[in-house]
Structure formats: structure tokens, C-alpha cells
Amino acid sequence: MRKLELTLQQIEQISMLMETDQLGERFYYDVVTGEIDTKGPDDYEWEEEEEGEFAEDDAREVDEEDEELHPEERYLQIPERSSRDGYERMEDFAYSIGAGPVREALLRALEGRKGVFRRFKDKLVDYPEVQQQWYAYEEEKNREAVIEWLESEGFEVTVVAQKRR
Known part of the structure; x- marks a missing residue:
């Protein structure tokens, strides 16, 4: 690599x-x-x-x-990234927060076809702490997706604070 x-x-x-x-x-x-x-x-x-x-x-x-x-x-x-990947990420997050009313509300927001992404994000507004968890989760998953893509292209990725000249 x-x-x-x-x-x-x-x-x-x-x-x-x-x-x-x-x-x-x-x-x-x-x-x-x-x-x-x-x-x-x-x-x-x-x-x-x-x-x-x-x-x-x-x-x-x-x-x-x-x-x-x-x-x-x-x-x-x-x-x-496909919309299917985005949907699966939201679903995985909803299941990761544990059983209870928040989880159920997020899973309900994912039902149906049109407007799933908007409904999910609108529902997160009702739960500010969970919304912050979502942002952190999404940021981490985005980072992982970039690194996985580059690894699939044959690179060993190191995250640095600043590029060396």
C-alpha cells in the first residue's frame, strides 16, 4: 500500500x-x-x-x-454516496441510541418513501442532545467512508494535523 x-x-x-x-x-x-x-x-x-x-x-x-x-x-x-447508504446510516444511528421513545420517533420518521431525510432531520430538532450525537456520528462515519475509499484504492491513510512540506 x-x-x-x-x-x-x-x-x-x-x-x-x-x-x-x-x-x-x-x-x-x-x-x-x-x-x-x-x-x-x-x-x-x-x-x-x-x-x-x-x-x-x-x-x-x-x-x-x-x-x-x-x-x-x-x-x-x-x-x-448513494441515498441508500444515507438511509442506512440514519437507520443504524436510530438503532444505536437504545430502545425508547426517541428511537421509535426516529424510526417512524424513516418510514415511507418521499422526504425521509427531511423528516429524520426535522425529528432530530425535537431532541437537541440526540441531534448533537447525530452530528458527531455522521462526522465520524463520513471520515470512515473517505478512509475506506482511499484504502480500497490502495492507500494507507494517516490523518495529520498539518501536511508536511
Whole structure:
């Protein structure tokens, strides 16, 4: 596995894009620079040089070891989380808070088809302490989703306070 350092801010940015309806737009994470862009591997002109190294026509500075990175490995398309995943996350949270009226109210909010996400969040407003637990739970699950995605792409992720230069 290749090592990758991410700040909490970078994880949050990636997570927000996973949560967003991307409306046909694609977002990419550049594992070399740590930047997020709508440009991916197909948007740059690459020339294969000797010994399988790639040179980017775009004028970005990269480390020597990263020059060998194939464009498909450098730019990772950020996946969009499905609404089904979001529903399951809310359901898991509701079951995690223990039996009682709050749990039942949250599970009732998840019944039906249309407006499930809005009903769930509206119901949380009635229970401020549980609402804060939900925000913490969701933040942790978002972080886990980003790390799991990058691990599935072959990276060992380390969360750091600040990127080293």
C-alpha cells in the first residue's frame, strides 16, 4: 500500500463531495498535490517517457518519485454516496441510541418513501442532545467512508494535523 497523509480539512472536503449530488460533474482528488479538481486523468496530456515515467503537460511541480505515477493512479475520482447508504446510516444511528421513545420517533420518521431525510432531520430538532450525537456520528462515519475509499484504492491513510512540506 502507498502511504497518504490527509488533514481533517481534506477529509471533510472529500466527504462533502461524496455527500453532494454531483449532477453529472466529476470531482478528482490529486494524490500528489492534495488538491480537488474537476479535471481528471483524461483532461491532461501525458507523454510517456523512458522507463515508464509520465510527464504532465500542465505546469505543476511534482516530486521525482511522483513523476512515475500513472495518471490513473494520480487522479482518483471521488465517488458519490448513494441515498441508500444515507438511509442506512440514519437507520443504524436510530438503532444505536437504545430502545425508547426517541428511537421509535426516529424510526417512524424513516418510514415511507418521499422526504425521509427531511423528516429524520426535522425529528432530530425535537431532541437537541440526540441531534448533537447525530452530528458527531455522521462526522465520524463520513471520515470512515473517505478512509475506506482511499484504502480500497490502495492507500494507507494517516490523518495529520498539518501536511508536511
